Amino acid sequence: MALIVIAEDEFLIAEVLTIMLEDAGHEVEAAPHGQAALSLVKEKRPDLVITDFMMPLMTGLELAQALRADEELSAIPIILVSGAQASIGRAHPDMFDDVLDKPYEEKRLLKAVEGALAGKCST
Amino acid sequence: MTQSLPRIISGIEGLDQILGGGFVEGASYIVQGQPGAGKTILANQVAFSNVREGRKVLYITLLAETHDRLFQVLGTLDFFDRSQLGVTISYVSVFQTLRDDGLSAVVELVRKEIARQGATLLVFDGLLNARDRADSPLDVKTFVAEIQSQAAFVGCSVLFLTSTRFADDSPEHTMVDGVIELHEEVPGVRSVRRLQVKKSRGSAALGGVHQFEITSSGLTAYPRLEAALRSPSVQDGPSSAAVASGVGGLDDLLGGGLPASSVTLVFGPSGAGKTAIGLSFLAKASKDEPALHFGFYETPARLRAKARALGVDIDSPIEAGDLEFIWEPMTENLLDKLGHQLLQAVRRRKVKRLFLDGLGGFQRAAVHQPRMTEYFSALTNELRALEVTTIATWELRDLFGPTLTAPGSELSSLIDNLVMLRHIETRSRYKKALSVLKVRDSAFDPAIYEVSFGNTGIRIDVPLPPVVNATTGMATPLAT
Numbered sequence: 001m002a003l004i005v006i007a008e009d010e011f012l013i014a015e016v017l018t019i020m021l022e023d024a025g026h027e028v029e030a031a032p033h034g035q036a037a038l039s040l041v042k043e044k045r046p047d048l049v050i051t052d053f054m055m056p057l058m059t060g061l062e063l064a065q066a067l068r069a070d071e072e073l074s075a076i077p078i079i080l081v082s083g084a085q086a087s088i089g090r091a092h093p094d095m096f097d098d099v100l101d102k103p104y105e106e107k108r109l110l111k112a113v114e115g116a117l118a119g120k121c122s123t
Numbered sequence: 124m125t126q127s128l129p130r131i132i133s134g135i136e137g138l139d140q141i142l143g144g145g146f147v148e149g150a151s152y153i154v155q156g157q158p159g160a161g162k163t164i165l166a167n168q169v170a171f172s173n174v175r176e177g178r179k180v181l182y183i184t185l186l187a188e189t190h191d192r193l194f195q196v197l198g199t200l201d202f203f204d205r206s207q208l209g210v211t212i213s214y215v216s217v218f219q220t221l222r223d224d225g226l227s228a229v230v231e232l233v234r235k236e237i238a239r240q241g242a243t244l245l246v247f248d249g250l251l252n253a254r255d256r257a258d259s260p261l262d263v264k265t266f267v268a269e270i271q272s273q274a275a276f277v278g279c280s281v282l283f284l285t286s287t288r289f290a291d292d293s294p295e296h297t298m299v300d301g302v303i304e305l306h307e308e309v310p311g312v313r314s315v316r317r318l319q320v321k322k323s324r325g326s327a328a329l330g331g332v333h334q335f336e337i338t339s340s341g342l343t344a345y346p347r348l349e350a351a352l353r354s355p356s357v358q359d360g361p362s363s364a365a366v367a368s369g370v371g372g373l374d375d376l377l378g379g380g381l382p383a384s385s386v387t388l389v390f391g392p393s394g395a396g397k398t399a400i401g402l403s404f405l406a407k408a409s410k411d412e413p414a415l416h417f418g419f420y421e422t423p424a425r426l427r428a429k430a431r432a433l434g435v436d437i438d439s440p441i442e443a444g445d446l447e448f449i450w451e452p453m454t455e456n457l458l459d460k461l462g463h464q465l466l467q468a469v470r471r472r473k474v475k476r477l478f479l480d481g482l483g484g485f486q487r488a489a490v491h492q493p494r495m496t497e498y499f500s501a502l503t504n505e506l507r508a509l510e511v512t513t514i515a516t517w518e519l520r521d522l523f524g525p526t527l528t529a530p531g532s533e534l535s536s537l538i539d540n541l542v543m544l545r546h547i548e549t550r551s552r553y554k555k556a557l558s559v560l561k562v563r564d565s566a567f568d569p570a571i572y573e574v575s576f577g578n579t580g581i582r583i584d585v586p587l588p589p590v591v592n593a594t595t596g597m598a599t600p601l602a603t
Contacts, residue, residue, distance in 0.1 A: 009216040010189055032219035033232075054190070054208070056215040056236050083191035084208040102191045 002047035002117050006030040007037030007063055009055040017050065017104065024110050034058025038066055041073060048116055049078045053085035061088065064095040077116035081109070128325050131244065131280055134172020134202070135165065137344030137463070140351060141318070141333055143326035146301075148243075150324070151271035151281035153250070153295055155288055156305030161316065161337055162284045163193070164200065165305070166246045168341040169282065170212055171202045173244045180212040181242035181279075183233060185221060185249030190214045201340050213240055218249075221256055226266045229253070234273040245274050250285040250295065264294040271299065291321065300324040306332075310490045313455055318344060334457045345459035349497040355508035360384075363564075366412075366476070366512045369403040372584030373557075376572065378565040382539060384510045385563050386503045388482070390517040391544025395555050396574045397516040399581045400542075401478035402430045404514050406580075408440035414476035416448045417465050419456075419484030423448035434578040447472060456488035462502055466509075474511055481516030482534070496533045503537050539563035544574065549590055549598040556593055557583050 004026050008014040011032075018028045029044055031037035033056040041049060049067065051060035058066070060080050067073045080089035083102035090099050098112045130145035139145040146152060146169070154162050170180040184190070193214070197203040208214070215236065221229050237245060247270065257263045267283070274281045281299075288304065289295050296302055302322040307314050316335050320328040329351060335344040365380030374380040381387055389397050401416070408414030421429065426448065430437040440446035449468055451461060461484070469477065482499070489495055506513050517534070535541060541560040546553055555574035559567045571587040590598035 009219070011186070011216065011218045011222070013189060014219075032217075032223075033215075054213050054215055056217060056220075056232055057239065059209065084194055084205055088209060 001025050001027060002113075003027045003029070003044060004048045004050060004113070005037055005040050005044060005046040007034055007049065007051040007055060007060065009033055009052060013052070013102075013104075017109075020104070020106055020109065021050075021113070024113070026113070032056075034060065034063040037063055041067060041076065045073075046076065048113065049076055050113075051078060051080055053080060053082040053088065060085075061092065061095065064092070068095060077119070079112055079116055131178075132172060132176075133169045134175070135168055135342045135344060137333070137335070137346050138165075138318075138342070140346050141320060141329045141344055142301075143323065143328045146280055146282075147325055149275045149278050149280055150300035151267075151274065151283065151298075152301040152303060153283045153285060153289065153299050154303045154305065155285045157288075157307070158286050160305035160307055161335070161342060162286070162305055163196075163248065164337055165303075165342050166248065166282050166284055167197055168200075168202050170244060170246055171204060171207070174204065174207050174211045178211075178243045179241045180244045180246070181233075181236055181240050182212060182214045182246045183236070183248065184214065184216045185218045185252035190216070199339065218252070221252065226253060226256055226262060230266065230269045230273065233270055237274060237277060237279055243279050245270075245279050245281045246284065247281060248284040250283045251287050254295070260294045264298055267295055267298040296322060301326070301328075305335075308490075315457070315490055334459045336457065336460070343460075345457060345463050347494075348459050348462040349494065349501040352501040352505050355505050357508045359504070359508040360510070362510070367407055368400070368514075369405070369407040370400050371580060371582040372572070373400070376557075376559050376568040376570075376583065377540070377562055378567045381512055381514070382563050382565060383512055384507045385539035386506060386513045386515060386537075387540040387542060388515050388517055388535070388538040389542045389544060390519060392519045392546055395544035395546055396557070396576075396581060397518070397544060398426075398429065398480055399433055399435075399576065401480055401514055401516065402426065402433065402435050402437055403580050405446055405476060405478050406430070406435045406437050406440065408437075408445040408476055410443075410445060412445075412475040413472045414440065414446045414478070415468055415472070415474045416446070416478050416480065417451075417468070418448070418478075418480035419451055419453040419487075420480060422450055433576065433580055435580045447474075451484065453484050453487055456484070458485060458488040458490070458498065461485055461488055462498065465502075466505060469506070469509055469511055474509075477506065477511050477513040479513060479515040481518055483518055496537070499534060500537050543594070545594060547587070547590070547593050547598045549588070549600065554587070556587050558594075 014030045021028045031040045035057040053060040064078050077097040079098045080096045081100045086099050086101045089096050097116045129148040132145045133139050156162050217229050254263050304319045306317050317332040319332045333347050362383040364383040366383050367380050405414045540562045543558050545556045547556045556571050557574050558571045571593050572583045573585045575582045589601035
């Protein structure tokens with residue numbers, strides 16, 4: 001079991017994602033925007049961060065940049081899940097361990113989560 | 124001296140004219156209507172128009188469809204540019220902030236986000252959810268006021284979208300600068316989309332309801348013609364020149380030809396020769412006198428075949444680019460779309476000869492019949508001012524009959540010249556007859572003439588033998 005922080009502004013998506021990950025045996029903490037997610041990561045030190053791209057106050061890319069710039073947090077794997085901005089994520093392979101397209105496909109997501117937790121990219 | 128307010132264009136054809144020049148920069152508007160009315164498409168079209176102008180847009184949602192679902196739908200529309208998502212336009216949800224921390228937290232978040240994005244347009248989708256979270260009307264008023272003042276402070280315009288029709292004296296309405304209502308009505312079995320600017324602070328918006336449609340291009344609005352063209356768009360300069368009708372013998376009856384920049388109504392029953400007259404008129408098209416056939420009945424291919432059968436050469440002007448056909452089947456037309464489409468085609472090619480076949484096609488498209496007089500008045504005034512010589516047709520219902528009804532309600536009074544066609548039964552033969560009833564500012568031949576068709580076109584040069592009751596269609600020889 002791993003602790004995963006989700007950064008997702010869309011409430012319905014955050015709910016579904018949480019259920020999906022909890023059913024897979026993980027513990028989940030969700031934040032409604034990038035800034036809240038950054039605070040949560042600092043507080044909880046999760047094993048993995050799953051982030052959306054477009055969010056209030058801090059985008060998924062900005063969140064990843066903040067984590068990578070922090071020595072204590074830079075090793076936490078990050079998965080970007082985005083509908084329209086996945087290409088922006090793929091342009092930053094140093095920031096994201098994996099990039100997934102929305103809508104969520106459960107098997108694909110869980111495989112990416114296991115891959116990131118094992119320290120390797122599933123793509 | 125009055126000062127005009129800076130505007131941002133909507134990017135929606137027709138809407139800027141209805142709004143009196145576009146949205147006022149830094150102002151806030153409510154866009155309201157039932158689900159499916161077109162609010163989201165309107166807002167996104169405005170948003171992407173702003174993006175194309177180099178502006179930044181912030182699109183905030185509360186409890187609504189997911190952004191990905193929204194992008195799927197928008198992906199079917201021409202204006203949507205996926206490459207700008209997260210770059211110049213950001214879609215963010217603040218529902219969790221509203222639910223967990225309330226309206227004040229949302230205001231604070233929106234303020235920070237506008238500044239962070241450098242947005243000059245904010246779309247706030249879900250005002251109703253904010254209202255549900257409020258404890259009192261004062262809370263709603265305060266929320267709307269705070270959002271719009273935060274936005275206005277940095278020159279950001281706001282569109283609040285809501286699926287509820289707020290009352291005109293609702294707290295939301297009293298706070299914003301403008302209210303646009305979208306509505307889909309079902310008169311009979313068809314549906315017609317309409318929009319109304321219910322409030323427009325600081326702008327002389329076009330009042331009343333205006334038709335609009337949604338296609339793959341997004342929204343297109345059609346300002347009500349009689350409101351948009353209350354007066355012609357250009358100065359009317361009456362001319363005493365005459366324009367050749369192209370119909371053998373008719374010019375002599377008219378006193379030398381059709382008065383230039385006039386509107387002639389040719390009315391009569393089916394098969395009496397109205398379209399034949401129109402085709403002959405169009406065959407005179409030239410570089411100096413570009414022509415347009417705007418019709419509802421025959422297709423362009425059938426009209427070309429008909430002209431060939433009549434011995435009227437319209438192929439040459441078509442091939443030379445001097446004659447254009449616009450065919451709008453008489454199915455589900457929008458009255459104001461027809462008017463704007465016609466006038467655009469006239470302006471685009473500087474049309475001087477226009478054949479409208481016929482005015483009944485416009486009337487059938489009208490959802491609200493009592494406005495037809497004002498509509499035709501605006502249309503014909505504009506055509507005259509644009510120096511177009513127009514022949515329009517009006518089909519009489521009865522092939523024969525003892526009574527003859529003037530075409531259209533008050534229509535005759537808007538027309539410069541009246542030409543009547545009839546089928547006449549006399550001596551066991553049917554004849555077609557033409558008579559000129561009215562020519563603007565000119566003497567004309569009041570005699571009734573036979574209409575003859577040959578292989579060189581239609582001719583009107585043989586007076587009808589003396590009969591009585593020709594206008595009723597049931598002529599009897601004049602007793603000698």
